[in-house]
Amino acid sequence: MRASIILLFASALAHAANKNAERLTEATAVLIEVMATPDKAIPKELLDKAHCIAVVPGFKKGAFIVGASYGKGYLSCRQAGKAGWSAPATIRVESGSVGFQIGGTETDLVMLVMNKRGADSLMQSKFTVGGTVQAAAGPVGRSSTAETDAAMRAEILSYSRSRGLFAGVALQGATLRADLDSNEAMYKRPLTTVEIVRERKAKPTATGQKFISTITRYSPKELK
Numbered sequence: 001m002r003a004s005i006i007l008l009f010a011s012a013l014a015h016a017a018n019k020n021a022e023r024l025t026e027a028t029a030v031l032i033e034v035m036a037t038p039d040k041a042i043p044k045e046l047l048d049k050a051h052c053i054a055v056v057p058g059f060k061k062g063a064f065i066v067g068a069s070y071g072k073g074y075l076s077c078r079q080a081g082k083a084g085w086s087a088p089a090t091i092r093v094e095s096g097s098v099g100f101q102i103g104g105t106e107t108d109l110v111m112l113v114m115n116k117r118g119a120d121s122l123m124q125s126k127f128t129v130g131g132t133v134q135a136a137a138g139p140v141g142r143s144s145t146a147e148t149d150a151a152m153r154a155e156i157l158s159y160s161r162s163r164g165l166f167a168g169v170a171l172q173g174a175t176l177r178a179d180l181d182s183n184e185a186m187y188k189r190p191l192t193t194v195e196i197v198r199e200r201k202a203k204p205t206a207t208g209q210k211f212i213s214t215i216t217r218y219s220p221k222e223l224k
Contacts, residue, residue: 020186024088024207026057027074028214030108034159034166035218039141041166042110042159046138047219052077052113052122052197053085054176055211056093059109059160070094071109072179074208076215077119077197078223085212086197087204090182091122095174107162109169112138118155122176123194129156130172137168 035041047053056073074088093109113119121133129135138157160169178193187202195201204212 020090020182021205021207023057023072024074024205024211027055028207028211030055030057030110030161031211031214031218034108034110034161041140042112043139043141044218046112046114046157048221050112050114050219051079051116051119051223053215054091054109054111054113054122056091056109056111059093059107072182073109074211075122075193075197076212077113077122079198080223082200083222085215086200087187087202088208088211089191089193089196090179090186091193092177092179093171093174094177095171107160107169109171110138110159110161111171112157113155114157115155121155123198125192126175126177129158129174129176135171137170140167 038044052075054073054075056071059071059073071093073091073093075091076085076088078085113122118133121127127133133155134153135156135158136154138159140159156171158169158171159166161167180190180192183192183196184190186205186208187196191202
């Protein structure tokens with residue numbers, strides 16, 4: 001009986017690890033596709049200022065409960081005095097009122113965390129966007145719109161992509177929380193968001209490294 005339980009547990013962990021790898025590959029593809037056309041992408045000057053970036057592929061609206069939205073993705077951060085982007089930590093995003101400005105029942109989300117206060121909030125086990133942390137729909141393209149008042153004041157800038165269209169999206173009221181089970185499946189030991197992205201206690205997996213390398217391709221600068 002004990003051997004069967006151990007086998008089932010190991011099988012569940014392997015399945016979760018495979019799901020992480022698949023989702024990380026999807027998140028990497030989202031970022032590549034979003035940044036492929038500079039005139040319709042996240043402005044580079046904003047990406048270079050970001051403390052963290054989160055990518056949630058396949059955020060679902062009304063999948064199980066009417067009005068409910070749910071998605072799982074990955075967060076990577078950088079800090080002044082530390083080289084490069086961190087290994088990715090898993091996050092869950094849940095909301096009953098995400099503004100899908102460009103339509104669709106399944107949407108890819110990208111979030112930029114623009115300052116230390118916003119990054120500190122992400123280190124919590126759970127927080128609500130637009131509560132103590134100011135959020136705004138992110139500007140798109142390489143024009144001066146990247147320097148709008150909203151972009152300059154916001155601690156989180158959010159974007160969505162649906163049916164091939166990419167635009168800023170309202171995420172007010174969305175709940176972000178750590179996914180400790182997925183972190184454990186990915187790194188083979190229990191790790192919090194702080195331990196992964198701040199304390200750098202985890203080495204990225206192969207798919208995690210591709211995710212980091214993709215972010216670095218678009219924003220290789222060290223954070224000042």
